Amino acid sequence: MQGVKVIPRELERPSRIAPAQKSVNEVDSEVRGRIEERERELQRERELQERRLREYRAD
């Protein structure tokens, strides 16, 4: 029939695919995870510097 657009029934059904959105709680815990990792990195750097300083003084 001209002028009539037939939509397959499958397309009328609500999609099971939903946009994946993070919750702000998840975003924040990822950021906090990176902050903690950076803190550990800084701590390692501080310990390394202290060790070098002790070695230098010992020499």
Added chain:
Amino acid sequence: MVFLKFQNEDLFSFLSSHSVGEKIIELLKGLRVGNFDELFTNQLNARHFRASVHEPCRDLLYSNQGYCTVVVYPDYISFFVPISTSRMYEVVVGVNDDGLLFSNIAHVYNGTEPSLHNYNPKKLGEYDLFNAGYAVPVYFMETAERIYRLFGYDTELVQPTSTIDTSTRKVIRVQGDRTLVVEPFSIETLQRMMQRGVETYMRYMWIDTLLSTFVDNHITAHPDEFMNVVVRRFFWSSAPWVDAQTGMRIKTRELTDFLVSWFRNVANIYAEEISPVHTSLDAVTPNGCQFMTVRIQLSTDELGTARVRVGYCNNSSLLLRVEEVSPGQSLIAKTLIQDIAENLRERRFNLTRYFGNHKIYMENAVTLPFDYEPPDPLKFRMLEPATIRVGEDRRGWYYVDEKSLVRFEHPEHPPKEVRFNGPAFISFGSTNVAPEHIDLMNVLAISSYAALHEIERL
């Protein structure tokens, strides 16, 4: 304690006249010859009873462990079975939905005694119920309150459809070993559940607002991996807050004055300098950056208050870190909380959950936690849109109200339908049984398969 001395037949007629279930009385009658398998809901329960009650109680005559004791209730019967000198099983036999009996090791007493006297038991007499040469004391209790306590519920659903009163917290046995926990709904509980998510959202809303405020005023800004707001090339040699003659030293006073004035006059955000800090819990910077002790406080009616730490990088970037926010009575926080509460009442889902062989179908219920998507005007502009998760610490609970229906289905039990007379949070549990009950049931079930397997091998 009332003591009544009966003959066996007198005992059974007494129990019959006190609303004790017919199958319970038939079980007591069948103990002498061990003829009771047909009374149980399935062979597994019959074998469980034989192994946990009938055989041990028959074998106790010459042991020094003590003897079995029986307490009868209208629809239950407890057998106290000494397993060793210091351990005792309480095996409860009750009537299933199919009218037949089930058997559970409800509790194991390790060196302790069951507290029966709180429930006003009547001692009916002592009878050689097991035909084992010793007299078994038999008690009677008018109600099954003690059994409810033992199994961990307050009441049972008997009718196929019921409406639950949601004004008080209660645990209801619905079907088989499945229980329904009901907690009254309160707006305070809901607010507590939302508080953390809304506060976090407001903090990111502040970061988003700072970013968009810079961008709206033609200043490019971006968030770094730690969610600090970065403004590149903020420090150049002739900037009023830079002393180029002393190696690009930052003039803190001039910098603070500029930032406060810019936020007030250009960005229309109330700003003031607040007391400096020397340490900060999460003031972490990328390589080559550091925070100063300078802090400013920003406020708007919409967003509430944010305390912002100021920092700089070797590449001349400015860092702003939103350290803490107090959304308090801010317009956006109030709108978010109100909108979440309204959506909770309006938006419903149909859900199906399985617990063992129980299928639980829920209509017009909301699962916790749930994700709330803020309306367009309250979405982030510069950051990726994000939802607010509500009730993360209440996983396994559901919001229900007058429009909700919960239907319990099980292959061995008739279905039950439950409605509610008001809003409530519900969750599902199971009746208390001793780990020894599960151990014995598994041994009985697996041993049947092992026996079949042996026959097939021969």
